Amino acid sequence: MTVPIIAIDGPSGSGKGTVSRLLASRLGWHLLDSGALYRLVALSGMLRDISDGDEPAHAVLAATLDARFETDAAGQERVLLDGQDVTLDLRAETTGNLASVVAAMPTVRGALLDRQRGFAVPPGLVADGRDMGTVVFPAAGLKVFLTASAEERARRRYNQLKEKGLAANLAGLSQEIHERDRRDSARSVAPLRPATDAVIIDSTGMTVEQVVAQVLALAREAFPAI
Secondary structure, three states, rough: OOEEEEEEEEEOOOHHHHHHHHHHHOOEEEEEHHHHHHHHHHHHHHOOOOOOHHHHHHHHHHHHOOOOEOOOOOOOOEEEEOOOHHHHHHHHHHHHHHHHHHOOHHHHHHHHHHHHHHOOOOOOOEEEEOOOHHHOOOOOEEEEEEEOOHHHHHHHHHHHHHHOOOOOOHHHHHHHHHHHHHHHHHHOOOOOOOOOOOOOEEEOOOOOHHHHHHHHHHHHHHHHOO
């Protein structure tokens, strides 16, 4: 059975995570937050005092990752690593920056590939990441590359962190986003880029609802049965 897949790729702060969660909820499909897996590998390495550049050790962590994604009684996401709630630690900027370094490691990407593909089960999957349409699900029925200006993405990330009660600095976030874009686009394995058949949506100045509506319209064209 062919599972319908919507692959949503894009740079940090483009809104792809929020859009993907809303799409999955409205369609009643499963959600793959691939970035969370790389963040979990990075966080696991930090907790074990593993050097940022130790690729073999991070590859072992990726292959043996004990992680669970849950929803609490209030409907909020909870992420458990080795049985411990790491939801807030996972979304910290330090974790995100290290995840970008870890994600450039070929053996880590290889270790997580089958795990990501395992999320493709009925009735369908919304896959959020940076190489969903180019590497993980190249045959996805709908591929979207979601982007926005760097300034817009920095503002969104700043507001997101403040809402969660986390420390944030707008100027610092802008610099980090530029650096992460450079690192993600320049890596030798699965660099950040749109798939050749992806629909590119620049969400600068758009609301989340407008982006979701546009992707839903595309999904109904790609998958008439939904």
